[in-house]
Amino acid sequence: MNITKLKGSNKRSGRCLLKIDGDLTIYNAAESHESLLAFVDDFKGFEVDMTSVNEIDTAGIQLLLQLKRKAAQEEQSIQLSGCNEQVCDLLDLYQLQDWLAPTATSNNTTEGV
């Protein structure tokens, strides 16, 4: 698991572009949480590239919810892109698809941008 900040992130606008490699599951939740902390502190809105995330579980969802909460506080949004079937499936189950929107389906709900 690896979380990297991509070029194009902008501290002033608060927009952060992240790329997550590997799984987001209970097995690496502690590690993932650690790496996310810095971004949660420094930025307001998030665009996450999920192309390389194979597996996600409820612990992973909770981490994304942290980003979402921060974004909501700042009246910003969170967008996920490149989710595979498994990830979309879980988002569907939790009825989070509308705001953790995969960009593939476009038409993101943007809150206050």
Add this chain to the structure above:
Amino acid sequence: MDMDPGLQAFKEESHELLGSVEDILLQLEAEPDNNDLVNELFRAVHTIKGASGLFGFDDVVSFTHQAESVMGRLRDGEIKLNDTLTTLFLDSRDHISLLVDDALNGSPGLNEESKAKGVKLHDDLGQFLNNQEEEESQIDATEMDISNPIVDDSKHIASDNWHISLRFGQDVLRMGMDPQSFLRYLQTIGDIVSLTTLYDDLPDAHDMDPESCYLGFEIDLKSEARKEDIEGVFEFVQEDCVIHILPPNSHIDRYIELIKSLPEEDLRIGDILTMTGVLTKRELEEALAVQNEERQQDDGHIGKEHPLGEVVVEQGVVETKVVQAALDKQQQTTVKKAEEKQSIRVSAEKLSEMINLVGELVIASANTEATARQAEGGDLIETTAALSHLVEEIRDTALNLRMVEIGTTFSRFRRVVREVSRNLGKDIDLIINGGDTELDKIVIDKIADPLMHLVRNSLDHGIEMPEQRREKGKPAKGTLKLNAVHDSGSIVITISDDGNGLSKEKILSKALERGLIKPDHNLSDKEINKLIFEPGFSTADAVTDISGRGVGMDVVRRNIDALRGQVDVDSTPGAGTTFSIRLPLTLAIIDGFLTRVGQNSYVIPLDMVDECIEYQTDSDTYIDSNFINLRGEVLPYVRLGELFNDADIVSHSDNKLNKENIIVTNYAGKKTGLIVNELLGEYQTVIKPLGDVFKGLKGISGATILGNGEVAMIIDVQSLIQVAQTADVAVH
């Protein structure tokens, strides 16, 4: 990776439940009208289905569902249990067991044969359901009619959906369970109309423990399922989670109650309920307003706030009695929970570790006692004596933890007897005695297979066909008896049938044919009977699918030998055969008798020591180099030093200055003397198994560490005598 703890629990639980399903079915044969049993049967199968659903084992769920439906009809008295149905249920149980194992092994899929069998079973079960479908829909229709007027009542919420509020406990994820699997299982019993994920509990990013679960869900479910079924979905987590389930068309107060009881702000839940269409805005506002008024009126009185139940009563909607009844009911369920928790599950590993430690404690305590005795401090000796007494008690208790009644193993044979006798067209009764006899779990696990073999053997070859029995003047119904008793540090299990007995002629001719004996060998009956334990020996004329492939009795003996046990056979031609298996109660610690031969120490299991006498070559007790006269009895003896080629002793064997003692051992009625130099007395012995390298070593069953750190070998009396005999034959 290790098995997920949740899966592990599922594995254990399902095995247990499947075991009880079998027991119940067999018991039901005897008492078909016992409704409690039928209910229990239904519950067991239902729980397996529920748990399988949780883990997404769809194959198990769909098959189990079919079986459960038929059992449901049985429970409702719509069908009667008969022989065909029992067989069908038993076969279904086996199939479920296969499916569960398959699922636990990562679902590689069943083989074609089992698959075909599963389909057939499914269809067979379906036949008991077919004519029911219509009835069921009729019932549904009438139920709807009844409930309609209630919907008209303005106080009831006209929602066809169940409302479920879930707040997962923080430890759910850590326990290896993921909320998503519960939701997915919920989808199998109904449609999730709407779902809201609540993460209000999620703490600040820095304070969050990423392995804790902070989520909650508000769900509207459209389902025909009963409340118990929905509750059943969450069975595995109900202890750590807050779960509220409201049935369709619930009274509005139930919703208000729900809103109040949830940790989130009232309005937040209220919003969700109105958003998902459960409540209308007006309904919600009215109900909340009533509660708020109450609160304002009471503002003067510190801390006095009406609990919700009272609000409901004042509105005249629910009578006090009803509220009380509901409370009582809640209490009852908690009490019941407590009762169920009379035993706890502990992993075998932890238990072994503890017993190992107790073993070390025993050694240390023996050491302390010896040191105290050397120091000759009176007070010290007294306290150490008290200490070692306690240690002994701890040892016994610890070993007791592993003791299990053999009854469960025995009752497994009911099924075998039922099926085998049916297959063979025989009529056989199984009588079990001493099912409450306890022995070490490890021993029980290892003895199950050999027992199974002996039972099958008796059923197949021992007991004759009914016609034959009648001709011989025996009752047509054969009897197989399983018996277990404790006998001086051992357990004796006997399997006896009233069948034909062993045929001496057949055994002899077979043994000659296989070259196991020579024609001029003069064998006693007992020796002849023992030949059946030789490898590759089967006297069955026909090889059946039950037994008789000639790969059995020798394996049985080998397995029993490995447990330091012994198997004997006793047979009366025409009247029956009895196998008796003698096993040690435990494999971990024994009371030993410590002796010294030259420089080496040996421990002889105390249970087997009858007496100790001085060895005098010059007296008239001396007969031959291998026998002495023990009060008129012939006692064969073995010199331990010679047998183990103890250089020290062998070189001094002529030196009669070496004092020698005979320990008279008694194993299964046979006495043998062991010659040693020094008798050191009773000693608590913790058996340390020898490594694989010494597996084939005869005469020694293990080693132990003495208080002074020296290693002593533990004598395996039974195999030692065998070794001595072969050595003897080789010499002559």
